[in-house]
Amino acid sequence: MRGVALATTGLLLSAAAVGTAQGETRAAQPKPPDIQAEHTLKPDKDIRAGRIAPTAAQQGATEGAVVRWNKLGTPATVTRAGAPLDAGLPNDAERAARAYLTEHRDLFGLSEQSVAALERVAVNPIGKGAAVLLRQRFGNLQAGYDGQVAVGVVGGKVVSVSSTLARDSAAPAPATLSQDKAVESAARDADMAVSEAETKRTRLVAVPTPAGVRSAYQVTLIDSGGSHGHQGDAHGEPVAVNSYVDARTGEVLIRENLVDHAEDPRWDVFPAAPGYSSQDTRDTWCFIPAKGCDFVVGGDPATGKAWDVDHATGAPTNTSLGNAARTYENRASGDPFTVGTRTNAPKADRRYRYPWTNQWLREKCNPATLDSPQEADLEAAMSNLFAMHNRMHDWSYRLGFTETAWNMQSDNGDRGGRAGDPEQGNAQAGARIASVRDNANQITPPDGMPAITNMYMWQPVAGAFYSPCVDGDYDMSVIGHEYTHAISGRMIAGPDAGWSGPQAGAMNESTSDLFAMEYLNEYGFRPPGDTRYVTGAYVTGDPKAGIRNYDMSRSPLNYSDIAYDLVGQQVHADGEIWSATQFDVRQAFVDRYGKGSKARNRACADGRVPVGKCPGSRRWAQLSFDALLLMASGAVSYVDHRDALLAADTIRFGGANQTLIWNAFAQHGLGEGASSNGPADADPVASFASPRAKNATVKLRPSGDAKGAAVRLYVGDYEGRAMPVADTDPATPLGDTFKIIPGSYSFVAVGAGFGHKRLSATIKPSTENLWASMTRNQAAAANGATAAGDGVGHAGLVDETEATNWQSLTAPVAGRQVTVDLAGDKAVRIGRVQVSAMLRPTQPGDPEHTPGGSQNRFSALQQFEVLACDAAKADCSQDASFSRVYTSPANAFPARRPRPRAPELIIRSFDMRDTTATHLRLRVLSSQCTGNPAFAGEQDNDPRSTTDCTAGSARAALVRAAEFQAFTR
Structure with missing residues (x-):
């Protein structure tokens, strides 16, 4: 999914009236918010059934590489631990990628002519190497979904391949369905009314399937909301889909959900978040150094122009309109796809300082504040959101989210990508609608179509969510999270696709938490929270875990915990597994390369120091951006993303960090034996063994009343919906012995008739017994x-x-x-x-x-x-x-x-x-x-x-x- 919200959009519903103890009827209550997307919207789907098996010739052409196959009969990924896939290729990245594919065409089941016909989508630099993205054509039609290959190249060597190529490159049967009928079919499939879709875009493409290539319409629809009510409510769940409709039958083959819910200028902003008092602690941010400035933001990384400049005219707009972001008030709309019309009050002197009194908190969510002279600090909220979106744009640009990586700008100059898609920010979105609260979302269509972010007011809601009365426009951990949905959704799988499937959606959510955290960390802006690694501490009022189950730096989660949460397999909770894992990968980089001084970190974040001379967290962040470009599909598992990070390290740093990456992943169940049956697998196989460590061999030994009994062992704190790592029941295939990288772990042992037993152990690099002394459960x-x-x-x-x-x-x-x-x-x-x-x-x-x-x-x-x-x-x-x-x-x-x-x-x-x-x-x-x-x-x-x-x-x-x-x- 291209932009899954931090909190599910669609807090637009009102509950039935609740009677008082005296039988009186109260006003309708706000609908409980779906803060963790606990009532999911239309899921992604892909009905292309079947799977083409690789031929014997393909299987014989692997040449010692590790190959995972896609459903189209070609390699999904090709990797080789510790060595390149090919060497001695041309120094030019694209020529090297094409030479590799030509030389290894038997592995892909392609002809030399098919390889030569691959069209260039992008060549994005990764240090001294590059990610080369090529796309198939089928007759005169471009591949619209799949049909791509991403090749990681450095110094004439290919180090990774990710592919959705099809062996069948024949032209599909021509379209017989009209575009209008395709739009109707896509809308019907998404439970939308065509008349209510404010954005409609179609184009004819080819979609490879295991049963052959089909001509299809790519249909992008964004629903204005009024037609998509739920249970009779006036305002509906947000709906934005990218669908591929068979151009002959009208069948929807694939659906992607796009919702993830004069003088130099100066802005007064909260760099991370305000406090819960009325003290105005904002900093003054300036375009250039000047007296009274707390921080110099500089200009657009590509042009040097200030944030408020219209690049088409070169003149300042004097308000919250710029090339990278445009920010509006949208308080009256319950529709997340509607962009407001009122911008910041113009400032001829470009001093964007607006009064702030913390009125919404001070007056405890009183709706009358919206119509007071202070307007619940609306102008300050718009200006703050505008500045934060520009900060994320500039920070991510220097890490590779540029025009050729399909970023969001009104004008791209001659630097590539499609223009006309700046980040459209809605401040205090839906504030006048009582049921629209406690939320934030990002809607990111394909490149060239404007993305929208909505930041909402927060308020306690009975039996649903108990936040303080605060304005989300001031919490940078949330703003950065939402903007990152656009970063990752645009960079992964090219300009026209995004994340797809539950595991992919979970990593989408996690990446948003991680990048928001890293931006704040690199500039030394301390968000509220017990540690600086808590997402949403300000808007939730919880300094311990914020919007999540855990502080990412203190999380026990691992890959065997997929689907552990109350909802089962769910992108926000499962995303915390990836966050815990990636945080430890990041920490391993910090341990090796240092955490850096405040000045050094800022210099690296501003691009003034090469990444190879930066502290560990910056190196990790760069590899995380690089890895997105190395995945040709957004329908990826945690294992696929792990491999992309390893490949990125090989390309950018010559593989210098393979051991620390592998070891950190292994500690969270993503070791060398981890596997997943695709991005929707709720029961993947976890592995705690690293190929770069001396692993321990551990044998589960039940004792006490459970001696000789059948007992299951789980790594971590969870049993329900988690997957065991060992089992003493001889009737199961799992076995009682497992390999694990040394370290300190918690376990849960569960046996029929013996209940649950929590264990903790420090595992050493040897063969040892893990004793689980258990007592008979009399209530079993x-x-x-x-x-x-x-x-x-x-x-x-x-x-x-x-x-x-x-x-x-x-x-x-x-x-x-x-x-x-x-x-x-x-x-x-x-x-x-x-x-x-x-x-x-x-x-x-x-x-x-x-x-x-x-x-x-x-x-x-x-x-x-x-x-x-x-x-x-x-x-x-x-x-x-x-x-x-x-x-x-x-x-x-x-x-x-x-x-x-x-x-x-x-x-x-x-x-x-x-x-x-x-x-x-x-x-x-x-x-x-x-x-x-x-x-x-x-x-x-x-x-x-x-x-x-x-x-x-x-x-x-x-x-x-x-x-x-x-x-x-």
């Missing part, structure tokens, strides 16, 4: 325990997996209970329980069910008590026979603003006084909605909404728990 169905009581899904509490759960859908939640008849006929001693409040993807029967959605986070268990009964002494079918033996802490599952998250809900252990019982009862005291003080009370001055979760949300009637386990010790 595997041991004969049964569960019954309120609600549904009782078995989910005793099945020893967090992938299922029990739920009660009846108010009040306090007092809802489930009784577990423990294993065996005799009373047993219980001294400890383990409980999980983990949620899962929704299913039919869940009140909030939507495909690809999750159970509402605020329905998770918060506080509970345990009661016991001994059937030898009392009738355990009677409530009076149970006595309370344990009351959990009020924050048993310690969720914090802005909402409960997976790491706060997973299984926890609670020691209790020893009790002897045949039955245990889990009784709810509160859910996150009804018991967590962070989500209680009136938290704003907006008369249109109630923020108290119990009073203002239907989620107050729901409570869920995933596991109840009981042990003697």
Whole structure:
């Protein structure tokens, strides 16, 4: 997907009215925001069925290289560890790429004429080398999707190849469908109304498929929003698609979702974010050095012109309009694709200083501020957003996001690429619409079509999201995140395609977090947060993890955790796996090359120092940009992207960093044996072994009650929906032994009848046993325990997996209970329980069910008590026979603003006084909605909404728990 939003767009819906305790009807509440895209929009699709197997001749032509094959019968990637794929080629990058393809045409199943007919798309420099992108033609039609090859070349050597070439290069049958019919078909497939699409672009191209090449229309549609309502709401989810419609049948072959939700001038800005007071701490940024300037931004990297200059006329616009960015007010529109018309108030002296009083926070989201004389600091917001977009443009330009890499500019001069597509920024987007809150998104069509970013106001919403009253136009970690969707979406796979598929979408989200972080780091701008690596700390009010589950520098995630989150396979949460991995790759570069002084980092970021003489983080950032250019397709897995980074290092730095890259990847499950069945694989194979390290051989050894039993082992903190690394069950193919790069790790051991056991170990480079001492779980169905009581899904509490759960859908939640008849006929001693409040993807029967959605986070268990009964002494079918033996802490599952998250809900252990019982009862005291003080009370001055979760949300009637386990010790 070309531009997946930090928070899903589409906070344009209103919930049904909620009655008060007295039966009065309140105003309609804002729809709970989909902050992590928990209710997904139209997914990417590719219906081209089948797969062409490589021929024996192709397989025999690999010559020792590692080849992964695409569905069109040609190599998807070609790599060779530690050595080039070919050498002695011409020094000219394009000639070298063509010479390689000609010499190895048998590997690709192409004729010499087919190779010669490949047309040049771009040659982008990577240090002393280049990424050469070539494209097929089929008859007189250009390949529109696939049909490309990216060749990494340096010094007459080819070091990497990524390809979507087709063996069949014949011209397709000619089009018989009209363009209008193709547009209608694309719109129908995307649930759009053609009449409401404000942007329509079509062109006739060729699309290779395993069944042959087809002529197709590439149709780009952007819906104005009014026709795409959901559940009868007035404003619909944003829709922008790039579709390929069979030009003879009208069938939509491929659909890509484009939403990812005078004197020298001076700007007053917040470099990272303001504080939560009304103190104006803005810096003054200047075009050239001058008195009173806090920071000199310089000019456009290609022309030296100031940000506010119209490159067509050479004159300043005196407002928030420039060549790289154009920024508007768009408060009245709930449509994310509409660009506002009001720009900053013109400044003839080009002093873009507008008053700022933090009015939205100071007056606690009072909508009256929008019409006050200060207008909730609107002018300052527009100016800040304009400056930040220009900063991202200039920073990324020096890392390779130039005209030939399809960047966003109104005028490109004679430097390549398509013009007419500056970043269109909407400040305070949708602010007048109560349901449009807590969001940010980026919409990035193909090169030559303007991209749009929307920055929203943030406000607490009952049972959905509890942010402070702040304006997103001031949080650079969010602005930089959104702009990076355009960077990565344009650079990967050429000018007309983008990221595609769940794993690719996850890396898209992660890359946005990483690049925003790196921009701020290189210039020494400290965003709020416990560390400088937290995304969205300002807009969420959470300094620990911001908008994410984890601070990327403190994350336990690895590749075996794909789909770990409440939603299952989901781009934001899974993206954190790539962020944790890439952060450690970055740290390895810092450890080797230093972190640099403030002055040195800024000099590198401004391009005044060659990257080969820069600190480690800049070298990592450069390789991350380079790698995007080396992938001919956006439908990539984590493994594909890993290989592109290794190839980029070989091209730019001569492979000097292969060991540190491999070792960091291996620590996060992306070692030499990692594999994935494409970008949509929810169960990829993780590998923790590095080809550049002395790996340990580890044998899982269950002990205690579990000695000799079947036990699964997971690396990290998660079991539900994660993939094990070892298994002592002889009936499974996994085996009890695995290789892992030395280091410190956490593990979870799970066995039928033994519950969950958390382990930690420092693994040394040797052969060793990992002992998992486990105790019999008396509340396990595997041991004969049964569960019954309120609600549904009782078995989910005793099945020893967090992938299922029990739920009660009846108010009040306090007092809802489930009784577990423990294993065996005799009373047993219980001294400890383990409980999980983990949620899962929704299913039919869940009140909030939507495909690809999750159970509402605020329905998770918060506080509970345990009661016991001994059937030898009392009738355990009677409530009076149970006595309370344990009351959990009020924050048993310690969720914090802005909402409960997976790491706060997973299984926890609670020691209790020893009790002897045949039955245990889990009784709810509160859910996150009804018991967590962070989500209680009136938290704003907006008369249109109630923020108290119990009073203002239907989620107050729901409570869920995933596991109840009981042990003697």
